[in-house]
Amino acid sequence: MTFVSDQLRKEFDTPEAMLFLQHFYRDLIFWITPIDLSATASLMRSAYxxxxxxxKPHDPADMLRCMLLFTKLGLSVDDGVVALRTTPVYAIVCGFKPGETPGVGTFYDFFPRLWRASTPHKTGRVKRRLKKPRKKGKKNEKQEPKNPKITEKLVSRILREGKIHYAPKEHDLLQQLFQSLFVLPSAAKGLLGDTSAFRVIGDGSPVETGARSYGKFLCDCRKSGNWKCSCKRQFSDPDADWGWDSYREKYYYGRTLYMFTAADSPYNLPVYPRLFRASQHDSVSWICGYRELRHWYSDWKVGEALLDSAHDALPIYTMLEHDDVSAIIDLNLRRSGHTVYNEMKIGSDGVPVCPIGRKMVCWGKCSGRQRIKWRCPAKVGKWECPTPCSPSDYGRTFYTSTADNPRLFPRIRRDSKEWxxxxxxxxxxxxxIKRQKVDYNLEASRGRSSRHWNIRVYLIAMCQHADxxxxxxxxxxQLVSVEQWLEGLAAA
Structure with a gap:
């Protein structure tokens, strides 16, 4: 702060210059200066x-602050370096003296330090071409997983292992920086809700890569007229594959951005962004990402999980119940309908239906147990049933238990206002996700590697917290004028 204060006073030493600074750069100054990046050097010590x-290398905190500034302004590295050199206030707030800012090569040398892998890709660049699927999906319906029982197998393995066994990932350093410098400070400010009963939301969104799906030919089959050979090719983005975009009703080549967000955050802040294969179903992404989320935030207690109908799979409910997490998941209409439970039909909203087709009436929850009592609609409504199923004056009663079927009978009734x-x-x-893809134009860079996409996603997530x-x-x-802010720093 002392460096920023001294340099700004030196560069803008007249009332006119200070007025110019106040008018054009006030929000940017108060956006970037509160970000405490002092722990960056210790977190990145192993990368140097x-x-x-x-x-002597540049301070990694200053380098990270420059990248956040580029992301905020929507600049590429080349344009950002020019902006640092031509706009003194940009250089100063990033921790550099005007005219002494790093060059383009310095930033490209900094990127590999954020990625814990020897190459920017997770797989080799030479492989066989992936064919685009021919069968199209339906509007607003996710593509079904290739293995229908994959969720059951994953959850069974997780519950069998018991403790969380986390395998190191290439993006671990990015997550450490994001968690330590942004997520935990936001939690301390109360912007993520109650972390002792944390409510998390998860959903996936397509991210198109800038690479082509055809690859580069390494064989001579074309000379003989064979343009559809199965020989291996070289790809600029070998980690990308084909996925179904249900909103735009088309196939895309790239990845899936699966975002874990705080439900009680007034600013919809992310806590764990994760990139998966484009062909991976959201239910599988949730199972993998949720396990990693619990590893990174082991001190937090997840209380509720809010998910859409793509996650409507009994193994997910079972896993959440095992962790004492309330599942708020919309039913998949393709799997809904009447289900028989203890000789009683159950509607798509989880309400028992009596033999004459009338919904039974909820009569409260059993104290101390995840069990709901239902009564005969005729006895409650005081009308005569044509075929009574119980001779009792109280009418027939029925109980549904979350332990028996957490999908049909979640802890909070599907037909209630609370649900x-x-x-x-x-x-x-x-x-x-809209902030990532629209406001910060995530796909504008047209990246071609897993390293690029992970760095860009995490930088935008950091900017979301700073915003x-x-x-x-x-x-x-709490905001004052720039001049008053500088006077306050000088007095301190």
Missing amino acids: SSNPRGR RKRYALRTGVERC AWLEEAKKQK
């Missing part, structure tokens, strides 16, 4: 050589 020889109120929060993850901090400061009227 301990050999004292050679030129609708809580499920309405699920749209927060869609607004979070929330600025909005919160404005809401609480």
Whole structure:
């Protein structure tokens, strides 16, 4: 802060210059200066050589701050370097003196330090071409997984293992920076809700890659007229594959961005962004990502999971019940309908239906047990049933238990106002993804590697938290003029 204050006073030393700074750069200054990146060096110590020889590297905190500025302004690395050199205020708020900013090559050397892998790709660049699927899906319906029992197998393995066994990932350093510098400070500010009963939302969205799906030919089959050979080719983005975009009703070549968002956040803040294969179903992405989420935030207690109908699979309910998590999941209409449970038909909303086709009436929850009592609609409504199924004056009673079938009988009744109120929060993850893809134009860079896409997704997620901090400061009227802010720093 002292460096920023001294340099701004030196560069903008006249009342006119200070007025210019106040008018054009006030929000940017108060957006980037509250971000505490002092722990960046310690988190990235393993990414730098301990050999004292050679030129001393730039402070990784300053490099990360520059990348956040580029992301905020929507600039590429080349354009961002030019902006640092031509706009003194950009250089100063990033921790550099005007005229002493890093070059393009310095930033491209910094990217591999954020990625814990020897190559920007997870797989080899030479492989056989993936063919685009011919069978199209339906509007607003996710493509079914290739293995129908994959969710059951994954959950069975997780429950069998018991403890969370986390395998190191290439993006671990990015998650450590994101969690330590942004998520935990937001939680301390109360912007993520109650972490002792954390409510999480999950959903996936397609991300198209800038690479082509055809690849580069390495064989001579074309000379003989064979343009559809099955020989191996070289790909600029070998980790991408084909997925179904249910909203646009088309296949796309790229990845799936699966976002875990805080349901109680007024700013729809992300807590764990994850990139998976485009062909992977959302239910599989949730199972894998949820396990990783519990590893990263082991001190938090997940209380509720709010998911759409793509996650409507009994193994997911079973896994959440095992972790004492309330499942708020919409039923998949293709799997709904009347189900028989203890010789009683159950409607698509989880309400028992009596033999004459009338819905039974909820008569409260059994205290201390996840069990709901239902009564005969005729006895409650005081009308005569043509075929009574019980001679009792009280009428027939029926009980549904969450332990017996958590999918049909979740902890909160599907037909209740409380269910609708809580499920309405699920749209927060869609607004979070919209911030990534529309406001920050995620796909504009047209990247061609897993390293590129992970870095870009995490930078935007960091900016989302910084945006929330600025909005919160404005809401609480904590912002002052730049001149008053500088005077306060000087006095301190």
